[in-house]
Amino acid sequence: MKIQAVKGTRDFYPEDMARRNFIVDGWKRASIRNGFLEFDGPIFEYLAMYQQKSGDEIASQLFAFEDRGERMLAIRPEITPTLARMVNQRINALPRPIKWFSVPRLCRAERPQKGRLREFFQWNVDIIGVDDCLADAEVIFCAVDYLIEAGLGSDDIVVRISSRRLLASLLEYFGIEESQLDKVYAVLDKKAKVPPEAFEKMLEEAITDADKRVKVMNLMAAETLVELEQFAGNDENAKKAVDELKRLFEYLNVMGISEFCTFDIGIVRGLAYYTGIVFEIYDKSQQLRAICGGGRYDNLLADFGGPKITATGMGMGDCVLGIVLEEKGIFSKAAVNGVIEYFVAYAEDALRNDALNIIAKIRRAGKIADFSYKGGGLGKQLKQASAAGAKQCVIIGQEYSQKKLILKDMIKGEQVEIVESEFLGQLKNAD
């Protein structure tokens, strides 16, 4: 029986690996220039760690197994619990704010579909220990900074921003009980995803009181922060939440990315643990799930047995992003092959050892060099050099009896004769 790749996994052939590296390298560059430090954890953890935050149902959506010591373990479906565990462990020794990032490989046992696989990479950026929404602004900036570097503009993507705290205070102000909030959130999260009639019907089921429901419907139609202030009335909590959003947008404006950002009260995020600012980044032209999502989760460390220290962060997976970059033709910029700087060709088999000797010297000088195993005619070797995308060829022929090489520029097609020692000297001085 022929064995095939497991459902929802990917094989990375060299050209796929080039794309993956294009994404991952960009993530790391953006993180580092935004002042984040890289961390990583184990690829599996105790199953209980994931159940603690999200409940038992989550167990069916992750790859769990028992080891030989009868420990219940799971392959990590996210890295945030690991982050919480690691930070809690050294909370008194770590200088704050803690600005860390990671690019973990994650697995989730969900049914695969467009933009979602069972094994993927996810860029995570978190700031722990900053109450002010400046931290949220910086997380958003970091994500946008990356997307711009990757080649996307404000015509391509949009950051939709809202606030859990705002929703919570307004809903409470409208008279909806706190115990009902999660249920209502789940419905509000669907607003942009289902037809208006369906949305209305779902809302009817979640909020039986007609007065309250009308208020919520009106609220969900709000498009600007100014409108929200009217809803807030004299409610202190709601006013504070609006004020926070205003400050956030001001920060984003100062940082020069306001054209990417918009307020959208329909952004709720599925999970219960978000406590404040929430945001998602979408591709404007396509019907894809979010490229990126994040927000504030002030109970993170406390949920994992640590002190109550605030946190905010985001995650960006490689699947949806990969589709977007592919559609925009951005991957063509990614170098698929390692670019050969010098391809060494030899005119006669007798010169092969001389060629090998020079190749070794080029490589030890830090340059990328390759050659033909088969040898054969010079034409064949140059053909192979072209196929490999070589920038230059070093040709070793009769001239080598006077220690001279031919250096051929494969792009311009020009060639010059050069003394071997001079050529090798140039290698070391270059760059």
Add this chain to the structure above:
RNA sequence: GUGGGAGUAGCUCAGUUGGCAGAGCAUUAGAUUGUGGUUCUAAGGGUCGCGGGUUCAAAUCCCGUCUCUCACCCCA
């Protein structure tokens, strides 16, 4: 867990009324014994997803099954 779509060469796919298994790209070799990219020629590469049925004859029709994929549910 529910529902649609698709499985033919490494890839993208064609395959007529049931009648010898095909093309392009890719790969390899040659045209070319000191000069590449273009071009030309040739070769290799198939359990037509798998199993059963109908038939003189099945990639093609029927039944079953597996896999992949898309949309739901969910989404950290």
